[in-house]
Amino acid sequence: MSKSKLARIEKVIKELREVGFTVEGLQFWINCNRPGKVQKGKKIFIAGDIEKNPDEAELEFSIREDHLKEMFPSVEVVNTFKLPHKNGSDRARCLKEDISTLTTCTHIYLVEGWENSSASLLAWLNAKELGLTIIKE
Secondary structure, three states: OOHHHHHHHHHHHHHHHHOOOOHHHHHHHHHHOOOOOOOOOOEEEEEOOOOOOHHHHHHHHHHHHHHHHHHOOOOEEEEHHHOOOOOOOOHHHHHHHHHHHHOOOOEEEEOOOHHHOHHHHHHHHHHHHHOOEEEEO
């Protein structure tokens, strides 16, 4: 492998790590960005602890969504805050709608602290059982 190609690879890995991608995330990025590789059909669901501080979580999810869209322009990113939850939906109804949407995804991106949220644990368990690729921050 040439030095210039190796330098480009190292630069990309550094950039990905700076925005919090794990080894799984790096592998996903490499697979999606091979020459001639089409990203269409990939769909990432963002999950994390929204129960502790919903306003802060909404901003965090928006930042993650922007990063994922920037890194994977042809991949659809699902932000739970942007799902069309019915007005006045209770928590259980929102969870059902989120899990229903998750079943249409190919990946789940778990925001740091996700394990502190019962909803995120439920999403992770479903993603695992459905065979989705799991990307942890």
